[in-house]
Amino acid sequence: MIVRQFCDHGTKAFREFLATCRKDPTTPVPRAMLEDDSLTEPLPVSVEVTPRRLVTKADAANYLASVLKPMSIHEVEENAKLWTWLTLFFFDEVCPERAGRRSVKNDYHYVFEPKNSRHFYRHLLFISWRVLRVAGEHNRLFLGSSLSTLDKMTTEVMKRLFLTRIPCMFEVLDRLYWDKDRGKARVGVVSQQVRPGDLRHRLPLRIHQLEKTYDLLSLDADQLIDLLGDEFQQGHQEA
């Protein structure tokens, strides 16, 4: 199918479907909306998508990165109506049926709000694509999880623009927090409880301290890990 984008009426209608589906989890997905001229409009460039299984965020990120290549990064990042349309197209992947019923979460998981600083990083499809874009090859902490849920690791990092703006940050995160024995993040690094060198509490604080003194955009991962200090070295050495 040729990708389209919702117009304002389309986004409203999609929100109404989400609300209906919350009340009645057996509501059929309104796929006819995808090509309804009164609810959608064409993109400036021609892009095609095909239905497929997207189990993990990595599946979604890799597929969407390839499909959306003809568009500029800026066009993709800002186009709320495109991401919301894509969500309806892949609704079975982002909100799968279990025993004939769907569990619809908050709208911001499905309706993209790029200007809303508390919502933009919670859109399931967008954030998968964005992690791949900003993290590059250092994405395994984030993209291995299920597409239909938002994990703590992703939200704790992607909501903090001052972290994601630092070019070497994702390599640093990978080296500090990936547990190769578990094949996923080290235990406790995003838990409520404050632990030395954790990702959720200590890293953001330490980065805020360092950015007063250092131009973190100039540093490579080795240099930044050195500056972080002893409490962060333990995980680094164990990894």
Next chain:
Amino acid sequence: MIKRVNFTGRHRISRDRVQIEVFGGQPRKFNATINLQEINLLPHAAVFLEAMCARSTVIERFECGEVENLRLPQNQPLNVIEGKNVFFTLKVVDRTDRFGRILYIAENIRPKDAGEQTAAGRRGILPIEPKDLGEEVWQLEFMEQDVFLLVNKDVPGLVDRARSDPLFYAAVYPEVVRRVLTKAFEENVEIDDEDDRWPVMWLRFGKGLHPGREDPPTGQDRKDEWEDWIEDVVKAFCETHAVKSKYLAATLGGNGGE
């Protein structure tokens, strides 16, 4: 009185040494002049200009060469930054001894001249930005340098009404003053700091309104005194701007008197 010590080792450069001119268009472009003369700087330290705006997901960064061999941005496109309130940071960065250390910095540099798409000159203490806020009408957003009043972009004319409508003024601004000053206290700054980040500017604003022109209480353990000081300021704000009277005049069409 809590004394604060600059332990970062970095020094401030006066913003007057950086002049930015932004031109309208798609994309916008800018020229910059940077004067680093008579500052004792490492000749090979790297110079960067960074542009950003409220809620930007990126910093747009421009390499400007070295101190002794500056490359000034001329007709440089702003490809990524979209908001009206664009501000710049100049950094002089050590590339030798302690790699990456900020030696000198000038923050929150506003364009002197700008096209219609960009805010120019000295800003007020509460810049207003239209944003997608869903069903909310307004929000406050606290950034490093500024606090913004965000108003819902889907409400026609709301940016203008936020500046002049007595109904909006009465319903929103006293609470804005209260909330911003409360947050400013948490920042633990002093009004005589050589700084123009929002908490310092708002505390100065509060002192100017306070009936006794009292300095804000210092110390994180004096919450009761803060709250009293803030309430005095909010009351003075409402009296200075005759908030209730203007509200009555606007809603009842009367003269607003008792």
